[in-house]
Amino acid sequence: MHMIPQDDFTPHGYLDNPFHSWKLNPSGVLRSIVPLGMGWHVPNLGSYARNQFQYTAHLGVGLKVGKQILLTAEDFRRHKCSIASHLHTRNRFEYTCLVPAYELELRVRYFLVNEHALGCVIRLKTEAKKPLPVTCYLLHRHTHNPHTSRLWEHGLYVGVGPQKGSALLGIASEGDAFVHGARSADGAELIFGAIGHVVALEDAAIWAHDIPVARPDVTEHEESTGWQSRTVIVPWQLVMEGKGSERIVNAVLARGVSPDQSSQRWLDAMEEIARAEAEHHSDDQQFWSSAPQLTGDWPAHWRRGLVYDFETLRMMVRPSAGVLPHPWDAMQIQAPRSVLAEAAMDMLFLSYADPVLAQEVLLGHFSSSPRPNLPCMREDGSYNMIADDGKICGTAPEWGFPLWCCDQIFLRTADRSWLRRLYPGVAAYLRWWLAERRDPEGWLVYACSWESGQDVSRRFGPQQTGGTIIQHVRPVDLQASMAQGASILVRWARLLAQEPQAPANDELPALDFAAEAEQWKSVATEFTEKTRFMWQDGWFRDYDAVTREWSTLQDTMHLAPIFCGAASEEQTEQLRSYFAQPPAHSGWMPLSWPPVVMALVGAAAKAKMPAEAAELAYQFIEAAYRSTDSRELDEQGGLPGVTREYHQAQRVGKWGALEYSNAGIEGYGWGALSIHLLIRYLLGLRAQEDGQLVVAPMLPTALRREGANYQVGPLRWGEYILHVSCQVRTKQGFSLEIRYERFISEESLALDVANLDATIEAIAAAQKVQPQRWQWNGVWGEEQTVPLS
Numbered sequence: 001m002h003m004i005p006q007d008d009f010t011p012h013g014y015l016d017n018p019f020h021s022w023k024l025n026p027s028g029v030l031r032s033i034v035p036l037g038m039g040w041h042v043p044n045l046g047s048y049a050r051n052q053f054q055y056t057a058h059l060g061v062g063l064k065v066g067k068q069i070l071l072t073a074e075d076f077r078r079h080k081c082s083i084a085s086h087l088h089t090r091n092r093f094e095y096t097c098l099v100p101a102y103e104l105e106l107r108v109r110y111f112l113v114n115e116h117a118l119g120c121v122i123r124l125k126t127e128a129k130k131p132l133p134v135t136c137y138l139l140h141r142h143t144h145n146p147h148t149s150r151l152w153e154h155g156l157y158v159g160v161g162p163q164k165g166s167a168l169l170g171i172a173s174e175g176d177a178f179v180h181g182a183r184s185a186d187g188a189e190l191i192f193g194a195i196g197h198v199v200a201l202e203d204a205a206i207w208a209h210d211i212p213v214a215r216p217d218v219t220e221h222e223e224s225t226g227w228q229s230r231t232v233i234v235p236w237q238l239v240m241e242g243k244g245s246e247r248i249v250n251a252v253l254a255r256g257v258s259p260d261q262s263s264q265r266w267l268d269a270m271e272e273i274a275r276a277e278a279e280h281h282s283d284d285q286q287f288w289s290s291a292p293q294l295t296g297d298w299p300a301h302w303r304r305g306l307v308y309d310f311e312t313l314r315m316m317v318r319p320s321a322g323v324l325p326h327p328w329d330a331m332q333i334q335a336p337r338s339v340l341a342e343a344a345m346d347m348l349f350l351s352y353a354d355p356v357l358a359q360e361v362l363l364g365h366f367s368s369s370p371r372p373n374l375p376c377m378r379e380d381g382s383y384n385m386i387a388d389d390g391k392i393c394g395t396a397p398e399w400g401f402p403l404w405c406c407d408q409i410f411l412r413t414a415d416r417s418w419l420r421r422l423y424p425g426v427a428a429y430l431r432w433w434l435a436e437r438r439d440p441e442g443w444l445v446y447a448c449s450w451e452s453g454q455d456v457s458r459r460f461g462p463q464q465t466g467g468t469i470i471q472h473v474r475p476v477d478l479q480a481s482m483a484q485g486a487s488i489l490v491r492w493a494r495l496l497a498q499e500p501q502a503p504a505n506d507e508l509p510a511l512d513f514a515a516e517a518e519q520w521k522s523v524a525t526e527f528t529e530k531t532r533f534m535w536q537d538g539w540f541r542d543y544d545a546v547t548r549e550w551s552t553l554q555d556t557m558h559l560a561p562i563f564c565g566a567a568s569e570e571q572t573e574q575l576r577s578y579f580a581q582p583p584a585h586s587g588w589m590p591l592s593w594p595p596v597v598m599a600l601v602g603a604a605a606k607a608k609m610p611a612e613a614a615e616l617a618y619q620f621i622e623a624a625y626r627s628t629d630s631r632e633l634d635e636q637g638g639l640p641g642v643t644r645e646y647h648q649a650q651r652v653g654k655w656g657a658l659e660y661s662n663a664g665i666e667g668y669g670w671g672a673l674s675i676h677l678l679i680r681y682l683l684g685l686r687a688q689e690d691g692q693l694v695v696a697p698m699l700p701t702a703l704r705r706e707g708a709n710y711q712v713g714p715l716r717w718g719e720y721i722l723h724v725s726c727q728v729r730t731k732q733g734f735s736l737e738i739r740y741e742r743f744i745s746e747e748s749l750a751l752d753v754a755n756l757d758a759t760i761e762a763i764a765a766a767q768k769v770q771p772q773r774w775q776w777n778g779v780w781g782e783e784q785t786v787p788l789s
Contacts, residue, residue, distance in 0.1 A: 003288045004281075005307045008300075009088035010629055013308075013641030014333070014667055016090035016315045019115040022335045023380040024322050027115055029333055029667070031639065033058045035073045035083060036095045037141065038110040039118065039253070044334040046665055055144045057178055059110070059118055059253040060201075062137035062233075064208060065102045071137065071205040088307065088641065090314045091280035103127040104134070104240070113252065113276040116262075117269035120251040121185070121277065124240060132240040135193075137208065137233050138251050140180040141201060142169055144228045146221070151175050155218035156230050158197045162263035165192045167232050170259055172218055177259040179266040181234055185248040188238065196233030204231045287314065289714075290721065290743070291353035292679075296711040302678075305625025309672035312643035313350045316669040317361060322379035326364030327357065332645070333667035337384060340365065340374045340429075341400030341453055341595060346669035348405040349676050355409060355716050359418045362406060366425025372432040387448040388467040396446060397433060398481035398560060399453030400595045400670070407488045411687035414718050420496055423489075424509055427516070430485050434523065439545060443474040443530065444482055452478070453595065457586035459542055459555055474543040476534040477560035477599075479527050484564035486524035493517035495689075531566040538574055540567070556585035556596050563603035572607050579604045579612040589649035591620050591660055594673040601681055610681070610698040610781040617677035618700035623647055623660035624674045638663070643671035683712065683724060684783075691718030695776075696783040697726050697734050704728050704780075719743055720788055733779045738786055741771040 015030035015038060026043035033039060039058025043049075062071035068079050076083060080100055087094040087109065094109040107123040126132050146153055153175045159168045166181025184190045196207050199216050207213045221228045238247055252269040256262030269276075291310055294303040318330045329343035330336030343365050351358035365374065374394040376385040385393045397403060403426060410419050439445050446452045450466035452475065460470040497513035534540055540558045542551040559575060559582065561567040567575070582590040582600055591597050597620050604613035624647070630640040638644070645664025652659045662671070679685050682703075684696035703710065706728055713723030723739040774786050 004087070004089065004284045005288065005293060005304075006086055007088075007304050007307070009085040009304055009307070010631055010641045011083045011085045011095055012631075012633070012639045013085070013088055013093055013311075014090075014315065014639070015093050015110060015112060016333075017112065017115070018319055020333070020336070021318070021321050021379045022337065023378045023382060030110075030112070030118070031666075032093065032641070033060070033141070034633075035070075035076050036061045036097065036106075036108050037139070038093060038120075039141070040255070046334050048335045052148050053145055054148045055142065055176070057253065057255065058139075058141045059120055059180060059251065060139035060141055061106070061108050061120070061122060061251075062139060062204070062208070063099070063104075063106065064135035064137070065099055065104060065132070068099070068101060069205060069208045070097075070099070071139075071208060072201055075205060085641075088304075088311065089280075089284045090311045091284055092277070102132060104132065109277075111277055111280050113269040113272055114265075116256060116265050117252050117254045117272075119269060119273045119276060120253075121273070122182070122249040122251060123246060124238075124249075125244075125246045126240040127243050128240065129243050131242055133237065134240060135235055135237050136182075136249065137196075137204070137235050138180060138182050139201070139204065139234075140167070140169060140178060140230075140232045140253060142178065142230045142232070144171060144175075145226075146228065147226060149175065155220070156216075156228050157218050158195070158230070158232055159259075160195070162267055165190065165234060165236060166266060167195045167234050168259055168263070169230060169232050176255060176257055177262040178253065178255050179259075179262045180232070180251065180253040181266065182236060182249050182251040183270055185250045186246075188247060190249065191237040193235040193237070196231075196235065198231050198233070199229055201231055204233055207233065208235075287354065290716055292712050292715045294710075294712055296725070297705070297708040298710055299622075299625070301625045301629035302621065304629050305621070306675060306678070308625075308628045308641060309349070309643055309675050310353055312667060313346055313353075313669055313672050315667060316346045317350070317357065318379075323368075323370070323377075323381040324364070324379050325368060327361050328364060328379075329361050329669065331669060332665050334665055337376060337378050338365065339376045339395055340402050341395040342670050344402035344405035345400045345595065345598070345673070348408055349669075349672045351409045351412065352675055352679060352715060355413050358409060359413065359415065362409070363418065363422055363425075366422060366429070369425070372425075372428040373436070374429060385450050386467065387451065387469060388465075389447070389469055391447040393447055393451040395453050396437075396451055396478060396481070397430065397485050398475070398477045398557070401481060401484065401563075401599065403430075403481075403485040403488050407492075408687065410492075411689065412691060412717055414689070414691035416495060416499055419492060420499065421508060423492055423496060424511070426492075427489060427520075430482070430489065430523075433482065439471065439474070441545070443543075443545075444478045444527075445471045445474060446478065447471060454557065454586055457555075459551065459553055459557075459586060461544070472544055472546040474534075474545060476531060476540045476542055477557045477564075479534065480531045480561040480564040480566040483524050483527035483531055483566040486520045486527065487565065489520040490517050490524060493520060528566045531561050531564075532568055532571065535567075535571050540571075554583040556582050556590045556600055558583070559603045560599050562606050563599045565606065576607055576609060579607065579609055579616070582616075588646075589658065589660070591616065591623070592647050592649060594646070594670040598673055598676070601677060605681060610684075610696060613681050614698040614700045617681045618702060619660070620647070621674040621677055621682075622702075624662060624671065627662035634661070634663075639666055642667050644668055645671060679712065679715070683710070683726060685715075685717075685722075685724065687717070688785075691720075691788070693717060693722075693738075693786040693788055694783060695736060695738070695786055696781055697736055697778070698781050699726065699728065699734070701731075704731050706730060713739075716743060718788070729777065733777065736776045736778065738774045739771055740774070740786075740788060 020027040028042035037060035113119040170177035254266035331342040347358035455466040493516040645668040647660040648663035
């Protein structure tokens, strides 16, 4: 298997801009544009700040081969030129375009050279027998929104760039400036033509046909929006010398606050482009060397979907910024912020590939928060979730079940050192909820629905906004999450009580973990009893303390007590029938929101209904990966190729069957829930104490084709690397094989000069370890423990 995934990916997606934040440095996001483009949206794409973007600046490529001119998407379709992406990572995005009439292959690879320079390597290769003259068009497509500027601006001007083969577009008269241009990377001559300057890409196609197009006036703008759009074209000619010949051209789009700055950045980026791509390649290689991929008979869109998910999760991890002195989870790339629910879910999913980074992000989230409830905040320290009475809010323990997510990572890694450092922040978080969010009778409540994560849910009564005060409602899932969280802390405290005492110079507080375990046991018992008391008329119900009435609404999140282990066996038994057709969630279909789906599928599994859990998981994964791997934009122009915020549902077909598809914010981490559902509920891999592996495969009916073999690996599991293969023997049974070996990291083999003999001995022992193999023939849903030793 090639480490970095090579596949027929959708030709749409994002590049990561690690410099982008929301308050301190709104540098923008990098988003593809049809047919062969990539560029900045500043400060973001979408509805934040009423979509008051400042500009979009895209680099693109077009061709003239023989009589064919290929600039617009319609041009490529008309001439039957296929466009795909065979490289689709957060760092590098490549288009592959085939021009069949001339046996010409065009590859256009984009990546950031630095924050202000977008690099592009253009490769042309032909199988034509005769020399083939080609004209390439390097395009800068720009849209400027003058309404967002505080500068002295009135339009756009175009001029010559710092070198031959480059062009300058600037905001008149004191705005930003952009330079784009090309250089030969292989030393062969490029013959540059006159710079083109038009409004739209369609005008560029007319210009390329040598039909006169009026140059736009500096102050020209769209009447309907007031936006100013320009397309600036740098053309050059080259000759492909016949069968097997290849030409390589480097291009850069650079931005700056002045023509001088952008010109210098363009020149510098041209010199740095090869180094930058090599660094991106190394980063991709390192990640995918231990990240799982799907092979075998999985649906092709699932195989690619897993890659889109992991690459989106990689974008979620931002470098330290402002008051956040550690790598942190951005929740989503458009307007990053630090939120507990999303951070916990994102890192759970990422931990299947990079558990060390996931642990670091979560530990930093708890240890560096300015308040014990981990308020939702931006990188500058500003809080962005404050209730109408002024209470500073963070997400509650029931939304995304962050303690459960942390526990799943611990169970798989068995890293007690990390657990000891994590414990104080987690315990302080739960204690804050017990101290600050209990009503006079001791029930947990939310300050507002934003705090619940279930914004403006009907469960909480009439609300003007998510900040409306709802402290009269006692939600059943909140009580259950406290029971779950306290039970987790009981187990953690008992484990940590067995560990040696920390050294005197340790910065962590000295804790009596045995006493901690007893305190949390009391809390778990109290809130388990509270949860079970909320069982009324055959359903778990919320309670209104003002009207003194039980809610009549049924919500997907009302099944959370089962997931949390707070429901009794009798209550669970009475709810089993609901998993075939779960109730809606606050007006949304039950498989719409990832945190709700995570709890729903987990509840089905906890109710000992693995087949129902697998079918629910399958529906979510299939909808997610079918949408993410689409070749077309959705009805709203939304991109595939990147994980999104939620699923929208609609009735389709003659019988009005329910069909889900991706929707919401582009580049949202928790949309990668499919990773977790596939590994935990379909392949049935589950961790217990000290990294012990329990397996109970339960493939959905749709995948049980006799002889089909479903493989995943490499998969980090504690100190091991797994390669899992599940073969369908019959509709009722499977054959499972797990190959595993110890994971030897560079850190574990680092030279210890003070103890050289022990280091040499450890290296020698590591080199002698042979991969192990465990096989089992079972029936779907049957459970076994794998003896990893």
